[in-house]
Amino acid sequence: MLGEGIIKGMVETARNCLGSYVSKDRLTTLQYPEERAPQFPNARQFPFLVYDGDDWEKGLRCVSCQICEKECPPKCIYIVKSKDKRVDYKGQQQFYPATFNIDISVCMSCQICVEVCPFESIKMDNEFELSNTDRFGGLLVHKNQLAKSNDHYRKVHPQDAAESDAALAAEVAKVQAKAKADAEAKAKAAAAKAAPAATPQPSPAAAK
């Protein structure tokens, strides 16, 4: 019969339409923004910069090594290295980023910058409500907007944050151990230096 196929389709549509009133499975939409779908634990949107402590400017972990800038596939990170150095979380003298911009209209959320960063300083955020009326300026996020505290990171990705904290703690411990070893070695070297200084210098001819 002509039209049978169309009627079959209509029946299917009617079943779904009426079914959505009684069965939750058939109702697939959410009334955003009143209702929100839960986010997945490892959801990622755009990168942010982690800082420790209270002052975002002082606590930024980024040392401006520019690895992420080089590795970013669409080249949406722009970094200007600082001229001077300052003390970082390990207690070493390091550069810091004078400018750190990410153009999130270009960023494709690939997470490569996070993977290549050796200092655990850039991480993925799961903030997705970033719509803006300024198409160019509004989507170019600067250092001050990118900086978010480590607590924020712990909140959005608890598991990863724990791993990163552990890695950092190990790193700091290593540095401290090294500093201690260095200090001991220096002391030893100083002692050793003091010793040959007491013995008479061999003549250059004898040394050859």
Next chain:
Amino acid sequence: MQDMGALGTPLMYAFREREKIIDLFEALTGARMMCNYMRFGGCRVDFPEGWLAAAQKVVDEFPKFLDEYESLLSSNEIIIARSQGVGILSQELAVNAGVTGPVLRAAGVNYDIRKVDKYGIYDRFSFRVPLGDHGDTYDRYMIRMLEMRESIKILQQALKDIPAGPIIDPKAKLRGFRPKAGEAYGRIEAPKGELGFYLISDGGPNPFRYRVRPPSFINLTVLEDMCLGNTIADAVIILGSVDIVLGEVDR
């Protein structure tokens, strides 16, 4: 299909199912589309808890959705009237033009790289390759429906056999390696056809030459031959039946 006036319902139903699949992607990799999951020698993260069960559920429910979808479209008189005998692609032309994927198989050529090359672990799965015999728009639609059912079969087998173990070869290097000088071509059966990557290395860290064989782009080249002799309104349907991704075509 939406070009034929079936814009609302089937498309939205398909989106509903797509959402479930994309949710699986997001739960596993963190992103919906730019998954960035595969690595040389393995993959990036392991399954979160309960992911396999969720995937199994989606796979199990998918045939039901396909039945629903087909009851909307496959025997719909409007679809049949507008697509059968429209945009016929002959076997000869399809082979000569290098068309691959469902478009080629709808013309009746038995060529599926998963069967021809048996790459990866595809030799372990039992599945069939549906073939069309008219090469028209309706065949291309039907081939995709049948292929989805075959894909479900493959997924069922794959989910059953998936082994536990390390997810990545610890010796594999992700960056900064130098392949030996030479050239290589790798190809897979992508949803649109043969997706190939051709690389020439001169021994440095970056490829000397790198070229992608885009299936959509090559399938699109026969559009003119398929459209000739049909009405303008049919051209839209024929274009839709080639199923292009414009990212591949724009080059």
